[in-house]
Amino acid sequence: MLVRRETSDDVEAIRTVTVAAFTRPGEGVPVEAPLVDWLRACPAWIPELSFVAAGPGGDVIGHVVCSRGTVELAQVLALGPLSVRPDWQRKGVGKALVHAVLGAADALGEPMVVLLGSTEYYPKFGFRLASEYGIAPKHAEWEPHFQVRTLTAYDPSVRGEFAYAEPFDRI
Ligand SMILES: CC(C)(COP(=O)(O)OP(=O)(O)OC[C@H]1O[C@@H](n2cnc3c(N)ncnc32)[C@H](O)[C@@H]1OP(=O)(O)O)[C@@H](O)C(=O)NCCC(=O)NCCS
Numbered sequence: 001m002l003v004r005r006e007t008s009d010d011v012e013a014i015r016t017v018t019v020a021a022f023t024r025p026g027e028g029v030p031v032e033a034p035l036v037d038w039l040r041a042c043p044a045w046i047p048e049l050s051f052v053a054a055g056p057g058g059d060v061i062g063h064v065v066c067s068r069g070t071v072e073l074a075q076v077l078a079l080g081p082l083s084v085r086p087d088w089q090r091k092g093v094g095k096a097l098v099h100a101v102l103g104a105a106d107a108l109g110e111p112m113v114v115l116l117g118s119t120e121y122y123p124k125f126g127f128r129l130a131s132e133y134g135i136a137p138k139h140a141e142w143e144p145h146f147q148v149r150t151l152t153a154y155d156p157s158v159r160g161e162f163a164y165a166e167p168f169d170r171i
Helices: 008-022 032-040 093-107 140-145 166-170
Strands: 002-005 050-054 060-071 074-084 112-116 146-150 160-163
Touching (some): 002 093, 008 032, 008 050, 008 060, 008 074, 032 074, 032 166, 140 146
Antiparallel strands (some): 002 050, 050 060, 060 074, 060 160, 112 146
């Protein structure tokens, strides 16, 4: 498996992987698939922070993206969606993608990465409950799953309410 930045040739395959990862039996196209496309078309998209995992034959088997978000007036990152093709799950692909995007975000001098996600999965990568850092979600019910990973440029004075990029409001 290789982890690399997405290219324009990957767009369709990323959509396919995202649909496969998030589809639940009896439900239609998961919102995460159009969300990736909406993000790519909006100013919050950061090309340096969209990574694919390519399998042995070169197929896209996973994808992760961080987009621009804010905490009050400060610029931060939001991680997600993160998708691994079902037949490749639990084989280290998600782990490789998360490490890649966190390393790249740190190298870009970003202060923190925020997400809404599993508190069993993301703490493996240094995420902690956002409340520990004084970062609040827009909706109080997100609190138990709302997490922050601080990076080298973290500034503890950045506190307050987090906002995702506009496309997240459409889902
Ligand atoms: C969640 C997801 C991204 C994980 O990717 P993955 O490639 O299957 O996971 P990895 O093999 O890299 O797992 C890394 C570690 O996390 C554990 N893990 C994997 N999925 C997990 C989950 N859903 N909950 C808790 N732990 C999990 C693995 O056992 C492994 O543990 P270890 O390092 O102690 O061995 C993937 O299963 C997926 O695409 N799921 C559907 C979409 C989704 O839920 N995305 C995340 C949205 S928050």
